[in-house]
Amino acid sequence: MYTSTRLKNKNRIQRTIGGGFSSTINVQTWAQMQPGKDGGDFVLVTGASAYLGGHILARLLEGGFTVRGTVRSQRQYDRVLSFFPHEAKLDLAIIEEIESPSAPLQEAMRGATAVIHVASPVNFEPRNNAQDLLLPAINGTMAVLQVAAASPFVKRVVVTATMATMSHIGSGPIPGKVYNEADHNPVTWEKAVASSDGHYVYCGSKTLAEQAAWRFMKDEAPSFDLVTIHPSWLVGPSVYRIDKASDLNENLRECFSTLMDVKDKLPSTKVQYWVDVRDAAKSHVLALDSSRIPGGRYLVTHPAKFDWKKAFTVMHESFPEERFPRTDVDYFVESRPAVDVSKSEHYFGFGWTDLRTSVTDMATQFYQYRKLHPSG
Numbered sequence: 001m002y003t004s005t006r007l008k009n010k011n012r013i014q015r016t017i018g019g020g021f022s023s024t025i026n027v028q029t030w031a032q033m034q035p036g037k038d039g040g041d042f043v044l045v046t047g048a049s050a051y052l053g054g055h056i057l058a059r060l061l062e063g064g065f066t067v068r069g070t071v072r073s074q075r076q077y078d079r080v081l082s083f084f085p086h087e088a089k090l091d092l093a094i095i096e097e098i099e100s101p102s103a104p105l106q107e108a109m110r111g112a113t114a115v116i117h118v119a120s121p122v123n124f125e126p127r128n129n130a131q132d133l134l135l136p137a138i139n140g141t142m143a144v145l146q147v148a149a150a151s152p153f154v155k156r157v158v159v160t161a162t163m164a165t166m167s168h169i170g171s172g173p174i175p176g177k178v179y180n181e182a183d184h185n186p187v188t189w190e191k192a193v194a195s196s197d198g199h200y201v202y203c204g205s206k207t208l209a210e211q212a213a214w215r216f217m218k219d220e221a222p223s224f225d226l227v228t229i230h231p232s233w234l235v236g237p238s239v240y241r242i243d244k245a246s247d248l249n250e251n252l253r254e255c256f257s258t259l260m261d262v263k264d265k266l267p268s269t270k271v272q273y274w275v276d277v278r279d280a281a282k283s284h285v286l287a288l289d290s291s292r293i294p295g296g297r298y299l300v301t302h303p304a305k306f307d308w309k310k311a312f313t314v315m316h317e318s319f320p321e322e323r324f325p326r327t328d329v330d331y332f333v334e335s336r337p338a339v340d341v342s343k344s345e346h347y348f349g350f351g352w353t354d355l356r357t358s359v360t361d362m363a364t365q366f367y368q369y370r371k372l373h374p375s376g
Contacts (some may be wrong), residue, residue: 003235010094017207042066043288044246046098046144047119049076050250052160052231054083054239055281056116060276060297061087063285069225070095070108070119077368079247082239100138109154114288116158117144120206121251124198138212145213149222156295157224158287161210162204163273163301167337177337181230181297225295227287232273232282233299242369251277254360256366258308259315261361262288265327267308274306276353283348298344302352307333318360 043060045055050070057080060067066089071077077092085092093108098119111116119140126132141159150155166183168174185207191202210228217226234251242248248256258267283300287293311333315324346348 015106042068042112044068044109044115046070046117050081050118051238053118055277056284058239059281059285071098099136099348101143113153114156115148116284118160118218125351129193130203133201137209141209141213145216153208154224154291156228156282159213160228161228164229165207165210166230173335174337178340179337179341181299200365228297229283230299231275233271234277235274237361237365257364262324269307269333271345273301273304276300276358279353293347299341300344301339303341314356314359
């Protein structure tokens with residue numbers, strides 16, 4: 001009975017994340033990371049109910065890992081379990097705040113052999129830049145590292161950063177520039193606190209949190225090593241069902257409003273760096289394998305840039321019965337620097353998901369929601 005139900009759930013995961021777990025962890029290496037009889041033999045994932053966190057859970061479970069996820073509320077707990085209702089290798093912990101090395105966080109991490117830290121505030125309209133974004137991002141990352149450092153079992157920590165910690169936000173064209181892992185966002189605490197641009201402040205929070213993480217590694221020399229994954233703007237479907245507008249995170253909300261609330265003209269393109277959320281999730285899971293993936297920073301972004309003309313060309317072809325802006329028109333996109341993702345391609349074996357697949361899969365989910373909620 002249990003096996004049959006779990007098999008159906010496994011198939012459901014495969015349909016959502018786009019196939020089986022094709023890139024696998026070195027099993028022998030993973031076995032060497034096991035804590036033995038005193039450890040819990042699992043991966044801890046913070047932010048398990050999030051857009052990216054859900055895909056990471058799905059990848060880990062599909063790969064045979066035992067996982068403990070953290071969420072902030074009972075509603076998030078119920079939402080995660082609604083997708084993984086019979087998954088014996090998943091357990092969840094509600095931790096209302098993760099900004100300190102609290103007893104609940106210590107208990108959740110007890111016995112874990114690896115940690116993937118996804119949770120971080122996303123708020124593009126903060127009332128108080130420091131209190132709403134900067135300090136929670138920095139303190140949350142530091143709390144995870146401090147608790148991991150006190151554990152004898154944790155061998156690797158993977159932190160979700162962002163490409164914005166490498167790029168110069170709002171800089172416009174930089175002739176000859178190519179972004180790679182050696183680049184750093186020049187934002188400072190003072191500039192982030194004073195800024196009235198919510199996107200800039202969010203990017204500052206991720207940048208300052210990553211800087212704090214690497215300082216911790218240098219100053220404290222813990223027994224684990226650190227990988228930071230730097231995805232760009234995430235595109236693609238959610239693992240979790242969208243039942244109401246509040247289920248859309250910032251990425252999905254922007255895509256939903258742009259693709260579903262169709263205007264007569266193409267919208268301007270502000271963000272050109274993108275990656276499919278499933279590729280971003282895969283990089284986090286593969287980064288657990290310390291025998292193949294060295295500690296360090298990894299830029300995870302599709303080498304071909306995004307613009308809304310390309311996206312609506314896909315929409316015309318994938319959903320010919322719907323109405324969209326014309327794409328056979330002149331369309332200006334400001335030049336932004338190229339990217340060098342050879343490091344991620346080498347270690348993670350990408351194969352990037354193409355824009356057609358990402359946009360079509362995401363829009364299909366949007367139309368399913370719109371059909372159930374015509375006025376939503």
